[in-house]
Each structure stands twice: as structure tokens, then as C-alpha cells.
Amino acid sequence: MLSRTADHLFWMSRYTERAENTARLLDVNYQTSLLPQSTADVQTGWRGLLSISELKPAYAAKYGESITAQDVMDFMVRDEKNPSSIVSCLRNARENARAVRGTLTTEVWETQNQTYLEVIRMLRHGDFERDPGKFFEWVKFRSHLSRGVTAGTMLQDEAFHFLRLGTFLERADNTARLVDVKFHAIQSDFPSVAGEEEQEHDFYHWSAILRSVSAFEVYRKVYRDVIKPERVAELLILRPDMPRSLLGCLNEVIMNLSMVTSDPQSETQRRAGKLRSDLQYARIDEILSAGLHAFLMQFLDRVNELGAHISREFLVPVTR
Amino acid sequence: MSRPMFDEMNASTESVRKHYQGYQRWLAQQPADVMQARRAEAEMIFRRVGITFAVYGDKDEDGSGAERLIPFDLIPRIIPAHEWASMEKGLVQRVTALNRFIHDVYHEQEIIKAGIIPSEQIFQNAQFRPEMIGVKVPGNIYSHISGIDIVRAPNAQGEGEYYVLEDNLRVPSGVSYMLEDRKMMMRLFPELFSQNRVAPVEHYPDLLLETLRAMAPPATAEPTVVVLTPGMHNSAYFEHAFLAQQMGVELVEGLDLFVKDNFVYMRTTRGPRRVDVIYRRVDDDFLDPLAFRPNSTLGCAGLLNVYRSGNVAICNAIGTGVADDKSIYPYVPKMIEFYLGEKPILKNVPTYMCRNPDDLKYTLANLKDLVVKEVHGAGGYGMLVGPASTKAEIEDFRAALLANPSGYIAQPTLSLSTCPTYVESGVAPRHIDLRPFVLSGKDVQMVPGGLTRVALKDGSLVVNSSQGGGTKDTWILESDSAPSIPSATQSQSQSQSVAVGV
Numbered sequence: 110m111l112s113r114t115a116d117h118l119f120w121m122s123r124y125t126e127r128a129e130n131t132a133r134l135l136d137v138n139y140q141t142s143l144l145p146q147s148t149a150d151v152q153t154g155w156r157g158l159l160s161i162s163e164l165k166p167a168y169a170a171k172y173g174e175s176i177t178a179q180d181v182m183d184f185m186v187r188d189e190k191n192p193s194s195i196v197s198c199l200r201n202a203r204e205n206a207r208a209v210r211g212t213l214t215t216e217v218w219e220t221q222n223q224t225y226l227e228v229i230r231m232l233r234h235g236d237f238e239r240d241p242g243k244f245f246e247w248v249k250f251r252s253h254l255s256r257g258v259t260a261g262t263m264l265q266d267e268a269f270h271f272l273r274l275g276t277f278l279e280r281a282d283n284t285a286r287l288v289d290v291k292f293h294a295i296q297s298d299f300p301s302v303a304g305e306e307e308q309e310h311d312f313y314h315w316s317a318i319l320r321s322v323s324a325f326e327v328y329r330k331v332y333r334d335v336i337k338p339e340r341v342a343e344l345l346i347l348r349p350d351m352p353r354s355l356l357g358c359l360n361e362v363i364m365n366l367s368m369v370t371s372d373p374q375s376e377t378q379r380r381a382g383k384l385r386s387d388l389q390y391a392r393i394d395e396i397l398s399a400g401l402h403a404f405l406m407q408f409l410d411r412v413n414e415l416g417a418h419i420s421r422e423f424l425v426p427v428t429r
Numbered sequence: 430m431s432r433p434m435f436d437e438m439n440a441s442t443e444s445v446r447k448h449y450q451g452y453q454r455w456l457a458q459q460p461a462d463v464m465q466a467r468r469a470e471a472e473m474i475f476r477r478v479g480i481t482f483a484v485y486g487d488k489d490e491d492g493s494g495a496e497r498l499i500p501f502d503l504i505p506r507i508i509p510a511h512e513w514a515s516m517e518k519g520l521v522q523r524v525t526a527l528n529r530f531i532h533d534v535y536h537e538q539e540i541i542k543a544g545i546i547p548s549e550q551i552f553q554n555a556q557f558r559p560e561m562i563g564v565k566v567p568g569n570i571y572s573h574i575s576g577i578d579i580v581r582a583p584n585a586q587g588e589g590e591y592y593v594l595e596d597n598l599r600v601p602s603g604v605s606y607m608l609e610d611r612k613m614m615m616r617l618f619p620e621l622f623s624q625n626r627v628a629p630v631e632h633y634p635d636l637l638l639e640t641l642r643a644m645a646p647p648a649t650a651e652p653t654v655v656v657l658t659p660g661m662h663n664s665a666y667f668e669h670a671f672l673a674q675q676m677g678v679e680l681v682e683g684l685d686l687f688v689k690d691n692f693v694y695m696r697t698t699r700g701p702r703r704v705d706v707i708y709r710r711v712d713d714d715f716l717d718p719l720a721f722r723p724n725s726t727l728g729c730a731g732l733l734n735v736y737r738s739g740n741v742a743i744c745n746a747i748g749t750g751v752a753d754d755k756s757i758y759p760y761v762p763k764m765i766e767f768y769l770g771e772k773p774i775l776k777n778v779p780t781y782m783c784r785n786p787d788d789l790k791y792t793l794a795n796l797k798d799l800v801v802k803e804v805h806g807a808g809g810y811g812m813l814v815g816p817a818s819t820k821a822e823i824e825d826f827r828a829a830l831l832a833n834p835s836g837y838i839a840q841p842t843l844s845l846s847t848c849p850t851y852v853e854s855g856v857a858p859r860h861i862d863l864r865p866f867v868l869s870g871k872d873v874q875m876v877p878g879g880l881t882r883v884a885l886k887d888g889s890l891v892v893n894s895s896q897g898g899g900t901k902d903t904w905i906l907e908s909d910s911a912p913s914i915p916s917a918t919q920s921q922s923q924s925q926s927v928a929v930g931v
Contacts, residue, residue: 111685112696207479208661211674215478222479267698371699423698 110212110267115369116424117209118268121221122259122275124202128195129252130283134158135185136245137291137321142178144313155181161290162193182241187232195248196232199225202255214262217255224251270365274419277365281358282412284322288345289405291318292338315341322353342401343393355408359385362415369423377418384411435583436858437506437848448509448906451625456504461855464503467617468851471501474616480609482664500899501610502850503617506861506881513628513877513905516579516591516865519774520875522765524575524867527596529768531571531752535561545767546760554757555805556750558713560720564737567644568871571746574637574708575867576601579775579879581846589846592778594862596761598745598753600710603880603900604866605668608633608675610902611878626907628877633866634675637708640870641676644742645705652705654678655695657686659711659727669710683711688731693741706742707732713747755838756782756804778843784835792839793830796823799839801830816842845890848901850883860884862892863903877905 138158142151155176159165162185171188172180188194192201203225210218228248231237237244256276263269291314315336319325324344331348332340348354363381370378396404438449445453475481481496508516533540534551535558541548551557576597581589611630615622638654645652658669660682673680685695686704694701714721716728735741751757759780762773781788781799792799796815803811813826830837847858865879881901882892892898 110698111679111681112698113682113685114679115698204661207670209680210479211670211680218479219477223477226476271698369698 110271112424114209114212115267115271116420117205118212118271119275119419119424121202121205121209122255122272123279124198124205125221125252125255126276126279127193127283128198128202129249130280130287131162131185131193131195131198132245132248132252133321134162134283134287134290135182136242136249137317139178139182139241139245140320141313141317151178152176157290158185161286164191164193167191186237186244196228199228199248199251212268214258216258216262220251220255220258224255227251267369270368271423273365274362274369277358277361278412278416278419280353281355281362282409284345284353284355284358285405285408285412287321288318288342289402291321292342292401311338312336318345324351324353327351339393339397342397346396347388347391347393349389356385356388359388366419375422377415377422380411380415380418384408384415434844435581435587435589435846437581437589437846437861438504439849439858448507448909452505452507452621455621455624464851467503471503471613471617472498474613475501475609478609480606480667482667499606500885501613502883502899502901503614504849504851504856505614505902505904506848506863507904507906510906510909512591515774517875517877519591520577520865520867521873522769522771522774523577523593523596523761524572524869525873526765526768527575527598527752527761528570528572528869530764531598531746531749532566532569533768534751535564535748540764540767543767545763546757550756550760551751554751554754556713556748556754558748558751560733560737561746561748565739566746567646567739567742570644570869571749572598572752573640573644573744573746573869574601575869576603576864577867579863579865580778580843581863582843583846590776592776592843593761594778596753596758597864598749599712600745601864601866602665602668603864603882604633605671606900607866607878607880607903608671610880610900614902625904628905628907630876630878633876634672636868636874636876637672638676638678640868640874641706641708641742641744643870644744646739646742649705653703654706654708655681655704657681657683657707657709657711657728659683659715663710665710672708683715683725683727683729686729686732688729688735691735691738691740693729693732693735704741706744708744713750716743716747754804755802756835759838778840781839782835783830783837783839788839789830789834792837793827795839796827798842800842801826801837801839804836804838814842848881848883850885850899850901852885852887857887859887860890860892861901878903 135158138154142154155178156165159168159176159181164185168176168181168184171184184191184194186195189196189200191197203221206213206218206221213221231244231247259269259272263272315338316325318341319328319336322345328336328341328344331344334340344351344354346355349356349360351357359381363378363385366378366381372378438445438453440446475498479496481498530540538548538551540546541551577593578595578597579591580594581591584590607630641654642652645654654676655678656669656673656676658666658673658680660666663669670680679685679695681695681704687694687696687701689701693704693707695704709716711727715725717730717732718725718728719730720733721728732741732743733747736743736747759777759782762777765771765773781792783789783792783801792801796813797818799813799815801813801815805811813822815823818826845860845862848861849856850859852859861881861883863879863881865875867873867875881903883899883901884890884892885899
């Protein structure tokens with residue numbers, strides 16, 4: 110396959126996944142902001158969200174120091190000048206798809222195209238303002254549809270594997286950010302020795318995190334236990350069978366990488382393998398005692414490097 | 430001045446042409462709101478499928494960037510079997526002769542030696558490529574994909590006659606619309622296709638692939654074919670992507686290609702892969718920065734050398750433009766006689782070449798009745814439409830013509846045929862043309878049909894998509910169950926019509 114084509118496929122699925130995760134992040138913050146809590150707490154939540162998405166400077170440049178839910182959501186949903194906003198991600202996904210529409214099945218292309226046409230229409234007609242929750246739900250389902258139509262119609266050749274590679278690399282990045290920001294927002298440190306009132310407060314935060322990655326029911330099923338922060342962390346970082354966990358994502362990255370590479374000694378494979386085994390043999394108490402934030406920051410760096418290696422090895426170094 | 434008019438469907442206000450009768454009966458039964466709903470549905474589907482053309486530097490009102498839909502009309506243009514049979518023969522003949530001509534131009538130049546075409550008509554043509562002289566191309570074929578624009582106009586008896594308006598031999602566009610229009614009609618009106626025997630066109634991509642593969646360098650067992658596009662911002666990008674997908678070949682851009690050891694390769698995720706046949710949708714000028722425009726990034730440096738060595742096939746060949754110029758067009762009937770020893774089947778529009786003193790004299794005396802075109806002009810620029818021009822415009826043009834007579838040709842105004850079309854006010858006649866796509870590989874072949882373009886503005890003859898033209902599905906009927914009933918001449922007064930090549 111053409112390197113340029115692989116590049117477009119990789120980024121098409123990354124942008125789709127990013128739009129979905131941004132919707133998840135905004136949704137969970139929006140839901141928690143509806144809970145009874147101080148204005149300061151609400152602000153902390155939105156500020157954390159901007160910082161996790163590395164958007165603080167861009168936001169400040171537009172809105173100054175004041176942080177309101179409305180402004181953050183506008184900025185991250187509909188601002189076309191913000192390259193990480195949902196509308197920008199969906200447009201970029203669609204533009205990448207358009208560049209390689211001949212490589213995609215008609216169904217995959219039409220899904221991307223229609224998602225974009227539809228989001229423009231919805232934003233113009235005020236659908237987002239009327240019901241943000243419903244809008245975020247729609248974004249998530251368009252992303253599910255995009256993955257489903259890919260799995261359901263594409264030949265499982267290189268094109269398919271580059272699409273999957275983009276999806277899981279982006280998801281690994283996004284889950285790590287999400288875990289980081291939400292654990293940051295919690296006042297108490299690990300191991301938790303909080304008072305009763307704080308524990309109740311924490312419950313809503315933990316369950317919000319779980320819900321943001323569709324893992325609330327999964328948690329109950331896996332642990333049959335009350336919500337405990339270290340178990341939430343374990344589920345989202347180390348469970349191989351959890352589709353949005355870091356280890357789950359890395360397994361998929363490695364699998365798809367092995368399908369497109371012709372060189373088993375490649376540096377990309379080596380790095381991916383090393384990162385995966387670090388997760389595979391890690392224990393959550395060790396991670397927590399060494400510092401979750403530091404662990405996640407390091408993970409993000411390594412995922413970022415992995416992406417750069419994939420670009421160098423397979424994709425044309427085009428100026429984007 | 431009043432002229433006879435030819436409508437494809439209606440022979441007169443009372444009678445419908447034989448081959449349209451079944452369709453017309455069906456149409457008369459369709460409630461207006463149903464047709465309106467189908468129109469809306471068609472537009473929705475075209476947008477979702479992304480059948481758009483890009484308008485560079487333009488912004489759509491819905492923010493979706495520089496993409497436009499080409500209006501699609503629900504009423505098909507129908508051509509009876511016997512008319513198509515003779516048109517097809519004429520197209521094969523014409524394209525065969527044009528290919529012989531291009532080969533001759535770059536080799537023996539016998540037609541010049543025979544004094545049929547003056548040498549300066551060829552060597553001073555901007556599309557003539559000296560780099561191609563003596564180059565051997567597979568099968569001696571240059572124009573593998575030819576788009577021949579055909580119009581119909583009434584003769585003195587009021588019967589419609591087909592004329593070739595223009596030969597497009599470089600990178601003719603529009604075949605994807607022919608295929609998508611058919612798909613849309615079958616989706617919206619399946620019942621029509623069970624009632625009418627419409628010849629299928631869907632195998633075009635197969636024929637195209639076969640044609641391209643046949644051009645591969647001889648030693649190649651499994652030739653790699655690619656479609657070369659200037660990229661997403663080109664107005665015909667949809668078509669490039671569509672054809673690559675339908676043929677199952679890579680759609681490449683210039684930067685995906687490179688030349689090494691006198692072969693062309695594309696950059697793939699598994700390293701370089703050799704390319705044997707390039708269906709290029711990039712103009713000659715941009716194909717190879719080492720040979721043509723040095724600043725072009727749309728092509729591939731060194732491509733011309735590889736091509737001249739026979740290590741890659743380029744379709745259409747470099748330098749085909751020498752044969753589709755307005756100054757060469759008048760000679761095509763003579764070419765057919767010269768190379769094939771046959772009488773031309775398809776008519777040319779009578780053309781006065783102002784380089785000839787007699788033609789110039791006639792042209793100057795009849796400016797108000799003629800269309801005068803600049804030889805190298807395109808897209809409706811640099812022309813005088815006599816009947817629609819003011820005295821001052823005619824006088825200005827007379828001066829330009831006298832200053833450089835060989836830069837112009839003149840043609841009588843033609844009243845292009847019309848076809849009923851949905852417009853704002855309902856169904857009304859609108860001018861149309863037809864572009865069949867002729868493929869030249871091992872054989873010269875085509876699918877029965879072509880792209881019918883329609884000028885949506887009342888009285889307008891401009892069918893070009895960038896100027897508000899639309900398209901229609903083109904039906905070639907598989908058989909004539911009965912011969913057409915001769916139609917009565919109409920005498921309605923009509924607005925002046927002109928053959929405009931766009």
C-alpha cells in the first residue's frame with residue numbers, strides 16, 4: 110500500500126477516536142458538574158480537562174482567565190480554530206478519508222462523510238446547546254459505527270490494520286490522559302485514607318471515570334465490589350480484557366503492527382513490545398506508590414514516541 | 430431570425446417521438462410532488478456519497494468547503510438503437526483516425542507531406558511536443574480515453590442531425606457522472622428499467638482496466654496500473670478516486686512516485702513497487718518537472734525518460750493535445766479519408782478557417798451570423814457570438830481578426846437540440862450535448878452511452894459544470910421495436926442558439 114495512503118488511514122481513525130474520547134471527557138465533566146459542589150470544584154474540573162488536552166494556552170488566548178463550562182464546551186466542541194475540537198476532529202477524519210476514499214469501502218467512506226455533514230447541521234441548528242448529553246452520545250455512536258462498519262466491510266489487509274493501529278494508539282493516549290486528569294481532581298492521595306464524607310464524594314468521581322469509558326458495569330462484573338480507586342486504576346491500566354485499558358490498547362497496537370511490518374527486528378516493534386511488557390508485568394500498588402501521575406506522563410511520552418516511529422517506518426513524513 | 434428547433438422528446442406540441450413514448454406515458458402519470466421528492470432524495474444521496482466537484486478557493490454556504498454538487502436531472506436523454514449504432518461506428522472511425530494522425534505527426538508526417546495539413550498548423554501548435562518525435566508507444570495508440578463532444582441540431586428539414594463539436598484527447602472528464610447518474614436512476618426509478626430496454630454502462634471500469642493493462646510494457650506478466658491525480662483539490666478528484674476504486678488500482682499523487690534506474694516506482698509501506706501503466710489525470714505541462722514546468726510537484730521527475738525508454742506506459746500519451754485543437758478539428762474528416770480511405774460517418778460543424786483568404790472574406794462579411802472562436806481559446810473565452818453581439822463588439826472583433834486571421838475559426842450558429850428538464854418552473858426544454866467515452870487499447874470500444882450535459886438556464890448553451898450546467902442519465906435503447914415516425918418541421922420562433930464548445 111502507498112505510504113501516503115497508510116498515513117491518511119492511520120490519521121482518519123486517530124481523529125475519529127479522538128472525537129469520541131473528547132466527547133466522553135466532556136460528557137463526564139458535564140455530568141459531574143451537575144452534581145452539588147462548589148464553584149471552585151467545578152472550575153477545577155474544567156481546568157483539568159483543558160490541561161489534559163493541552164489546550165490551556167489556546168483557551169486562555171481566546172477567553173482569558175475565566176473558565177466556564179459553556180466556554181470550555183464551546184471551545185472543545187464547535188471551535189473550528191481549535192484543531193482538537195470535536196468538529197475539527199470529524200472534519201480531519203473526513204478529509205483523510207476523502208483523500209483515500211478509493212481504499213475504503215463505500216460504507217466506510219459514507220459513514221465518515223455523513224458524520225461530518227451531520228455534525229455541521231446539528232451544530233448549526235443548536236442541537237448541541239439544546240441537549241449536550243445527547244450530542245455527546247451521538248458522537249460516541251458515530252465512532253462506534255465507524256469502527257463497526259470498518260470491521261464489518263473492509264478486507265483485513267494492510268489498510269484495515271493501519272486503521273486499527275490509529276484507533277488503538279489514539280485510544281491508549283486518550284485513556285491515559287483521562288485517568289490522569291480525573292485522578293488529579295480527587296483531593297485525597299493514594300492510598301486513600303479519607304473521611305466518610307469525602308468517600309461519598311469520591312464515589313461519584315470514580316463512577317464518573319468508569320462511566321466515561323463505559324466501564325461502570327464492567328467494574329461490577331469484574332470485581333463484584335464497591336468502587337475503590339486502586340481497582341478503577343487497575344481496570345483502566347492493566348486489565349488486558351478491558352477494551353479501553355492501556356494494556357488492552359497496547360495488545361491491539363502490537364497485533365496490528367505485526368500484520369503490517371515485514372521486519373521483525375524493527376525499532377517500532379521493539380518499542381511497542383517493551384511498553385506492552387512493562388504494563389503486562391506491572392502491579393497496580395507499585396504504580397500507585399511510585400506515583401500515578403508520573404507513571405501516566407511517562408506512558409504518554411512513550412506512546413508519542415511510538416507514533417513517531419510508526420510514521421518514520423511506514424508513513425510518508427508529510428507536512429501536516 | 431427564426432430557426433427550426435429540435436427537441437429530443439417532443440416532435441411537436443402534440444406528438445412525442447417514438448422512442449420516448451413509453452417514458453412519456455410514465456412521466457405523465459407521476460404526481461408532481463413525487464418527482465419533487467425524488468429530486469430531493471437524489472440530491473441528498475449525491476451529497477452523502479460525496480459526488481462533488483471541487484471549486485478551488487471557493488467556500489460552500491454550508492461550510493463544507495469548496496465542494497459543489499453537479500445538478501442531476503431526473504428526465505433521461507433517450508437515444509434509439511439505430512442512431513447509436515451509427516454514432517458508435519462513427520466514433521470508432523474518428524478516434525482510429527485521430528490516433529493514426531497523432532502517430533503520424535510524431536513519426537513519418539505523411540499527412541503533411543501529402544499537403545493535407547499545413548506544417549505550421551502542427552509545429553506551431555502549443556500542444557505539439559517535440560520530445561515525442563520518434564518515440565515508440567505501445568500499439569501506436571496515443572489517445573486511450575477519448576471524450577468526443579456531440580451535439581444535435583436540426584437540418585433544413587427540421588430533422589435532428591449529430592455533429593461532432595470537439596474532440597477531447599488529453600484528460601477528458603465526466604465518465605464517473607455517467608456511471609453515477611445511471612446508478613441514481615436505477616435507485617430512484619427501478620420500474621423504468623424493467624419497462625425499457627436500456628443498454629447497461631456499468632462495465633466501463635472493466636473496459637478501462639483492460640485497455641490500460643493492454644498498454645503495459647511487453648515483459649510484464651501482472652502489470653501494476655495506477656491512476657495519477659493532481660490531488661484532492663482538483664475539480665475532478667471525485668472521478669479520479671472513483672475510477673481507481675472501481676478498477677481496484679492505487680490512486681497516486683506525484684509525490685508518491687519516483688524514478689530509479691529508468692523505472693518508475695511508488696512508495697509503499699513495504700518499500701518501492703514498480704509501476705507499469707499510469708492513467709494520468711495531470712496535464713502534460715505538469716507531468717515531469719525535468720522536461721516541462723520545472724516548478725511542478727504534480728508529476729514525477731524523470732518520468733519522460735522512462736516513458737521514452739518504453740519502461741512505463743502513460744495514458745493518454747504525452748502530446749495528444751496536438752490533435753484536439755480547434756485549428757486541427759476542421760481537418761478531421763480529411764484525416765479519416767487519408768488514413769482509413771473511408772467517408773466520415775460523423776459530421777463536423779462546418780468551419781471556416783480564417784487563415785484561408787476565402788474563408789476570411791466570408792467570415793468578415795457574415796460576422797453577425799457566425800460564431801468566431803480563437804484557435805487556442807477554451808471555456809467560452811476569446812469568442813464572438815455574432816447574433817448575440819452588439820455592433821461595437823463585432824467591430825472590435827473584426828479588428829482582432831484582421832490583425833491575426835490564422836488565430837481564428839468561424840462556424841455557423843447551431844441550434845442545439847433540447848430535452849425536457851426539471852427546472853424551477855417545472856418541466857421545460859433545455860439545451861444538451863453528449864460526451865461518449867471511446868477506449869482505444871487492443872480494440873476501439875465503448876459502453877453504449879455517454880455523459881449528457883444540460884444547460885439549466887433558459888436559452889443558455891453553456892453546459893459546463895462550473896457554469897451551472899447539470900447532467901442527465903443517457904439511455905441507449907437496446908433495440909428499435911419500430912422505426913421512428915418522421916417528425917413535422919416546427920416553425921416556432923426560438924431564441925438564437927450557438928454551438929459553444931466548453
